[in-house]
Amino acid sequence: MVRHNKFAAPRVRTAIVAVALMASGMTAAVATSQSASAVGPVDQLVVADVSSATSSALSATSLLTFNTSGSASFAAPVPLPTADSGSDKAFTLSGSSNGNGSLALSANSNFLSIAGYNHIPGPTGFVDATNAPIEPKSTTASQINRMVARVSATGTVDTSTVLGTGLLNGSAPRSAVSNDGTSFYISGNGGNIGETAASGVDQVALGASTGTAIAPTTQKNVRQVQIAGGGLYLTSDKKNLFGLGKFAVAGLPTVASTAITQLAATSTATNNVQPGALLMLHTGASGSAIDTAYVVIDSTSLVPADPVKGTPELPPVAGEIRKYTLSGGIWSLNGTKAGDYPFLTGRVNTAGTAVQLYAANGNDSGNTLVSFDDSGLAGA
Numbered sequence: 001m002v003r004h005n006k007f008a009a010p011r012v013r014t015a016i017v018a019v020a021l022m023a024s025g026m027t028a029a030v031a032t033s034q035s036a037s038a039v040g041p042v043d044q045l046v047v048a049d050v051s052s053a054t055s056s057a058l059s060a061t062s063l064l065t066f067n068t069s070g071s072a073s074f075a076a077p078v079p080l081p082t083a084d085s086g087s088d089k090a091f092t093l094s095g096s097s098n099g100n101g102s103l104a105l106s107a108n109s110n111f112l113s114i115a116g117y118n119h120i121p122g123p124t125g126f127v128d129a130t131n132a133p134i135e136p137k138s139t140t141a142s143q144i145n146r147m148v149a150r151v152s153a154t155g156t157v158d159t160s161t162v163l164g165t166g167l168l169n170g171s172a173p174r175s176a177v178s179n180d181g182t183s184f185y186i187s188g189n190g191g192n193i194g195e196t197a198a199s200g201v202d203q204v205a206l207g208a209s210t211g212t213a214i215a216p217t218t219q220k221n222v223r224q225v226q227i228a229g230g231g232l233y234l235t236s237d238k239k240n241l242f243g244l245g246k247f248a249v250a251g252l253p254t255v256a257s258t259a260i261t262q263l264a265a266t267s268t269a270t271n272n273v274q275p276g277a278l279l280m281l282h283t284g285a286s287g288s289a290i291d292t293a294y295v296v297i298d299s300t301s302l303v304p305a306d307p308v309k310g311t312p313e314l315p316p317v318a319g320e321i322r323k324y325t326l327s328g329g330i331w332s333l334n335g336t337k338a339g340d341y342p343f344l345t346g347r348v349n350t351a352g353t354a355v356q357l358y359a360a361n362g363n364d365s366g367n368t369l370v371s372f373d374d375s376g377l378a379g380a
Contacts, residue, residue, distance in 0.1 A: 045345075045358055047369060048103045048114055049077070050095040051121075056133035058092035060121045063103075063112070063151060066369065080149050080157060082121055087160040087207070091116050091149045094136040094172060099223060102175035102277060102343060107227045111150050111181035115173035115188075118145040118162045137172035141165045146173040148184050150206065160207040169198065175224045177232075179252060182206050185214065185232060187222040201225060201234065203254070214247070216257045227252065228280035229290040234260070235275040242268050243275055244295055244324065244331070264324045264331040266297065272314035274298040277343050281355060293324040293331065294357065294374075299340050321357070323377055335377030342367075346374075 045066040050059035062077035080091040093116045094100045103114045117136055126134040126143055136144065146168045148161040161184065163173075171189035178184045183205045199213030200222030214232075215222060221238035232247045243266040248259040267273035277296040284291050299319030305312050321344065323335035344359035354373040361370045 045369075046103065046112060047360070048093065048101050050093050050101070055094075055096040056135050057095075057123050058117055058119050058121055058136050059095045061091060061093045061101075061114075061116065061149075078151060078155055078157065080116075080151075081159050084118075088157070089118050089147060089159045089162050090120050091147060091159045092119050092121055093117070096135075097137055097172050099174045099276065100137065100172040102224055104175060104177040104226065105345075106178040106181050107230075108180045110153050111178060113148055113150050113176045113178050113181075113184055115146065115148050115176035115184075115186055117173070118147045138170060141169040146186070146188070148173075148176040148186060148204070150178070150181055150184075152181070158206065161204060162209055163202075163204060163211075164209040168202075171221075174222070175226075177225050177227050179227055183211075185225050185227070185252075186211075187225045187234065189221040189238075199257075200236065201232075212254070213256050214253050214258055215260065219260055223274070223276045224278050226278055226280055229282065229288065231290070233263075233278060233280050233290075233293075235278050235295060237266075237271060237274040237276075242266050242271070242273070244278065244293055264293070264295070264333070266295070266322075270314050272300050272303055273317050274300055277341070279344055279346050279357075281346065281348065283348055283355060289326075291326045292355065293326075294344065294346065294355075295322045295324065296320075296341055296344060297322060298342065299363070321359070321377070323374060335374065337372075337374075337377050 047064050049062050049064050060082050062079045064077050081088050083090050103112060105112055124134050124136055124139055124144060126139055128134055142165040146163045150158040168188035174187045176184045176186045183203055186202050186204060187200060198220055199215040199217060200220050201215040202211045203214050204211035218240055221236055223235045223237060225232060225234045230251055232252050234245050241260055241262050244264040245260045245262045247253040248261040266275045275295050276298045279294040280290045281292045282288055282290050297320050300317045302316045303314035318338060319340040321337045321341055322333060324331045325334040340363050341359040341361055344357055346355050346357040348355055354375045356373050358371050360367045362368060
């Protein structure tokens with residue numbers, strides 16, 4: 001039986017857009033978003049919260065903290081800057097984009113990172129040929145720079161990493177993960193709006209504006225990335241990888257165009273299956289190898305046939321979480337849970353008997369934060 005717990009939301013009108021477990025105490029902000037005092041227990045759940053879900057606007061973002069037992073937030077929100085001030089740059093998110101706003105804990109557990117836009121809250125300020133407002137993900141990188149915010153375990157905010165115009169052009173900045181807070185792997189779609197050879201994953205140092213195109217140019221579109229077990233994993237809904245993959249190198253990739261190995265496929269017959277958030281864990285009794293994966297499949301609408309392009313109709317896809325397990329070197333589907341869960345995190349429970357998952361439930365505005373263990377996943 002799945003134990004399902006809904007967390008208390010401090011502002012029900014907002015959209016909870018990401019979740020991450022913080023191993024040490026995220027602290028309450030005092031005075032400004034760049035300074036904080038150390039308070040709060042360990043093993044807290046941190047969510048990125050936005051104040052608007054308007055498709056054509058960008059929203060102020062705050063980090064909220066919850067006890068993992070399900071109680072309400074125990075610390076004041078940590079707001080991210082909403083205006084440029086020296087090296088501290090304005091950080092906003094698109095509240096209506098499932099792909100934007102994935103919050104990640106660094107491999108050394110000392111930092112949180114999140115990718116967003118260097119823009120003040122409000123409309124993008126750009127319109128298309130019909131004079132309609134352009135939504136954030138459709139802007140070019142020269143119109144609105146993509147960026148990364150880093151927050152330390154003591155609450156110190158750094159928003160100095162603003163990407164140049166050649167990175168993530170015409171795409172939502174989907175995730176930013178770090179090994180130790182000194183550099184980030186950033187995922188998105190690098191091949192839109194005139195870019196013919198761009199990477200879906202770039203490595204950028206803290207405070208830098210340029211970096212290394214880690215993914216091959218054939219893998220322009222990457223949804224989420226995660227560091228686990230010393231390696232870099234990813235999901236993609238576009239060629240050449242449909243599903244879950246891993247950069248094929250010992251340790252973390254550091255050179256351009258590192259090859260990617262597909263671990264589990266979601267679909268090659270249609271590109272309307274969209275794998276998004278992922279969680280990689282070690283759940284075995286011995287060793288440290290990553291042996292379990294949770295991949296979110298986002299719900300999608302029917303895509304009509306396009307006679308001009310010659311593409312067929314693509315059926316709608318229902319959202320779900322898919323659990324994959326590794327055995328004998330093969331990743332196999334081993335359970336599903338239906339529903340819309342655009343962001344998730346989790347850990348092996350204290351009894352060592354199941355994985356406790358924490359997820360944002362729903363789409364756009366009115367999301368809730370829920371918790372359940374994976375013992376009741378269908379087929380698990």
